[in-house]
Amino acid sequence: MSILEARSVSRSFVSRRGLLDLVMRRPPLALKAVRGVDLSVQRGETLGIVGESGCGKSTLARLMVGLYPCTEGDVALKGASMQGPDPEGRIQMVFQDPYSSLNPRMTIGALLSEAITRYRPKTTRADCAREVAAGLQKVGLPADVAEKYPYALSGGQRQRASIARALCPRPEILVADEPVSALDASVQANIINLFEQLKKNDGITIVFISHDMQVIAHLCDRVAVMYLGEVVELQETASLFEAPLHPYTKGLIAAVPRIDRTQRERMPMDGEMPDPFNLPDGCRFAGRCPLAEEKCNQPQVLRAVRGGMVRCWKAPIE
Amino acid sequence: MPLLSVQSLKTEFHGRRGIARAVDDVSFDIEPGEIFGIVGESGCGKSATCRSILKLFGGADARIAGGSITLDGVGDLVALPEKRMGDVRGSKVSFIFQDPLTALNPTMRVGRQIAEIVMRHSKASRKEAGQRALELLRDVKVTSPERRLMAYPHELSGGLRQRVVIAMALALQPPLIIADEPTTALDVTVQDQILRLLLERRDRTGTAIILVTHDLGVVAEVCDRVAVMYGGQIVETGSTDQVLQGAAHPYTRALLAALPSAAMRGRSLTPIEGIPPSLIAPPPGCRFAPRCAHAHDACRAARPALAPREGSTPGHLDACILERGT
Numbered sequence: 001m002s003i004l005e006a007r008s009v010s011r012s013f014v015s016r017r018g019l020l021d022l023v024m025r026r027p028p029l030a031l032k033a034v035r036g037v038d039l040s041v042q043r044g045e046t047l048g049i050v051g052e053s054g055c056g057k058s059t060l061a062r063l064m065v066g067l068y069p070c071t072e073g074d075v076a077l078k079g080a081s082m083q084g085p086d087p088e089g090r091i092q093m094v095f096q097d098p099y100s101s102l103n104p105r106m107t108i109g110a111l112l113s114e115a116i117t118r119y120r121p122k123t124t125r126a127d128c129a130r131e132v133a134a135g136l137q138k139v140g141l142p143a144d145v146a147e148k149y150p151y152a153l154s155g156g157q158r159q160r161a162s163i164a165r166a167l168c169p170r171p172e173i174l175v176a177d178e179p180v181s182a183l184d185a186s187v188q189a190n191i192i193n194l195f196e197q198l199k200k201n202d203g204i205t206i207v208f209i210s211h212d213m214q215v216i217a218h219l220c221d222r223v224a225v226m227y228l229g230e231v232v233e234l235q236e237t238a239s240l241f242e243a244p245l246h247p248y249t250k251g252l253i254a255a256v257p258r259i260d261r262t263q264r265e266r267m268p269m270d271g272e273m274p275d276p277f278n279l280p281d282g283c284r285f286a287g288r289c290p291l292a293e294e295k296c297n298q299p300q301v302l303r304a305v306r307g308g309m310v311r312c313w314k315a316p317i318e
Numbered sequence: 319m320p321l322l323s324v325q326s327l328k329t330e331f332h333g334r335r336g337i338a339r340a341v342d343d344v345s346f347d348i349e350p351g352e353i354f355g356i357v358g359e360s361g362c363g364k365s366a367t368c369r370s371i372l373k374l375f376g377g378a379d380a381r382i383a384g385g386s387i388t389l390d391g392v393g394d395l396v397a398l399p400e401k402r403m404g405d406v407r408g409s410k411v412s413f414i415f416q417d418p419l420t421a422l423n424p425t426m427r428v429g430r431q432i433a434e435i436v437m438r439h440s441k442a443s444r445k446e447a448g449q450r451a452l453e454l455l456r457d458v459k460v461t462s463p464e465r466r467l468m469a470y471p472h473e474l475s476g477g478l479r480q481r482v483v484i485a486m487a488l489a490l491q492p493p494l495i496i497a498d499e500p501t502t503a504l505d506v507t508v509q510d511q512i513l514r515l516l517l518e519r520r521d522r523t524g525t526a527i528i529l530v531t532h533d534l535g536v537v538a539e540v541c542d543r544v545a546v547m548y549g550g551q552i553v554e555t556g557s558t559d560q561v562l563q564g565a566a567h568p569y570t571r572a573l574l575a576a577l578p579s580a581a582m583r584g585r586s587l588t589p590i591e592g593i594p595p596s597l598i599a600p601p602p603g604c605r606f607a608p609r610c611a612h613a614h615d616a617c618r619a620a621r622p623a624l625a626p627r628e629g630s631t632p633g634h635l636d637a638c639i640l641e642r643g644t
Contacts, residue, residue, distance in 0.1 A: 052505035052506065052507065052508075053476075053505055154593055184359040184360055184532065185359065185532070185534075185573060185576050185577060186359060186572065186573065186576050186589055186590035187589065187590075188576070188578075188589075189576035189577075189578070189587035189588065189589035189590075190589040192578055192587055193586045193587055193589065196584075196586060211505065211506070213506070214535075214577065214578045214579050214580070215578050217578070217579060217580035217583060218578030218579060218580070218582055218583055218587075219578070219583075237580070237583065238580075238583070241580045251507060252506065252507060254510075255506045255507045255509065255510035256506055256535065257509075257510075257513070257533060257535030257536045257538060257539040258535050258538060258539075259534055259535055259538045259562055259574070259577070260538075269507045269510070269511075270511065271461070272475050272477050272478070272508060273475075
């Protein structure tokens with residue numbers, strides 16, 4: 001059974017109109033950042049959401065946590081439709097930038113205590129301190145970090161602290177939005193291992209958003225690939241990397257620079273993403289797709305192919 | 319004779335907390351037509367090394383404290399007066415920054431920005447320079463270049479902006495281009511396009527490129543030779559294959575072991591514990607020793623020299639006194 005489910009979720013953002021637009025009576029421009037996404041997260045799995053900038057992956061993450069209301073559709077936690085963030089704190093979020101997501105004027109201990117008492121206000125001071133210490137230990141931080149302010153920590157330590165805070169309400173699900181992108185390779189490995197432990201030892205369900213195919217390949221059980229607000233492919237990780245179904249996924253994998261250059265199949269993708277305010281009716285990737293044909297101008301549906309889901313009538317591609 | 323020879327370069331940044339020796343005794347040569355990668359993590363001195371070559375320190379209080387930077391046909395750039403540096407920048411060596419938005423003037427159409435470089439360094443008329451700008455945009459495969467000439471930087475996507483910056487770097491056909499993380503801010507499919515563009519350019523015109531990056535994958539894809547930097551020093555250098563396939567220095571090996579990949583799925587990675595050394599008060603001896611799993615007393619006593627190992631292939635040097643594989 002799925003623990004968290006996005007049900008035909010869409011989210012639009014309306015651009016602000018300037019005075020000239022008002023005078024000219026131009027209608028506001030709407031940008032559909034996420035369009036009709038159906039995604040169910042299974043208990044205990046790590047689901048990856050991958051895509052390039054502007055594909056809507058961060059918006060989807062915020063929708064799944066309840067930080068944004070959905071324009072259409074809804075998000076269900078254990079079958080119950082969510083209205084805003086879960087009051088019991090069963091879903092927590094980890095952000096990309098631990099510099100801006102931790103209040104610089106609070107000690108790490110105070111930040112963690114706040115996250116505990118927010119959901120369990122009756123927690124005594126002593127219990128709180130004990131939980132803070134346990135939480136720091138869980139993410140591999142020394143106990144004296146509780147007394148420190150965020151500026152005194154390194155980037156990696158800060159990201160650990162923000163993960164510790166996300167764990168304080170004892171969540172069942174962590175939604176992590178590019179949690180390792182701002183970190184150097186040697187530090188990144190630590191955080192990746194930490195997520196792996198949380199999944200294995202604590203059974204926490206993880207939704208892991210990243211643009212980095214290698215990180216996704218390493219950590220996730222299943223992967224959803226997004227392009228311009230839509231899920232274009234969903235597969236188990238191993239088969240996604242071995243036999244991608246969608247031409248975009250194939251191009252994305254081929255574009256990743258690799259240390260062992262031998263195993264690389266080239267699939268040059270020219271051009272860039274089209275203007276999100278002015279999208280084609282048919283396949284949104286067709287303009288860059290080397291396999292595009294006339295039939296691609298028709299709207300594409302997500303359909304089951306070889307145990308995965310793909311939004312391309314030509315799939316499986318060879 | 320190498321195109322560029324950097325010998326014992328030392329660069330200091332003066333700050334409130336002291337003097338940071340961001341580049342501490344760095345030497346390397348660049349041959350014509352080669353792509354040389356400088357790779358390392360934040361604060362290792364890779365950008366500072368490159369900026370030293372053209373003395374582009376922005377507003378930072380930095381100075382070159384020692385060593386020489388010899389450019390073929392020009393001489394030692396360290397001793398060159400600022401006035402003459404202006405002629406070197408762009409025409410002999412050009413620089414591509416990580417963030418194209420800060421490298422471009424936001425108030426000027428891109429066509430004019432490119433034309434201005436052409437006019438500054440040649441006697442071309444405004445019309446000729448405009449024509450040249452169009453050719454340059456075509457060279458870097460900008461679609462509908464006539465229309466893009468009239469665009470302001472903010473109207474272009476990140477990938478297009480970086481192409482414009484590359485067009486500007488190519489404008490005077492310099493024999494050497496320094497590219498400081500040119501694709502770090504870009505999506506992976508656009509990064510692929512930009513890297514292919516740089517490779518093609520080198521193959522066609524023999525332009526040498528110094529490519530600064532934190533991504534070992536990028537090094538593997540495009541570089542002929544590479545230097546791995548740590549704590550302001552080069553710890554290993556050689557051909558890309560020598561360094562990536564036969565890594566000798568414990569830091570290079572640790573960096574490779576820390577990388578996630580599909581092949582490692584479900585297994586835990588080996589992170590490098592500890593933090594990078596302070597550049598203000600670096601540890602004595604090997605700078606990696608405090609984080610190195612194999613370090614012993616001799617490592618902490620004296621700085622190991624960058625030298626070939628017994629039995630290593632020519633051109634492969636590393637700065638570690640331990641036996642390989644330990």
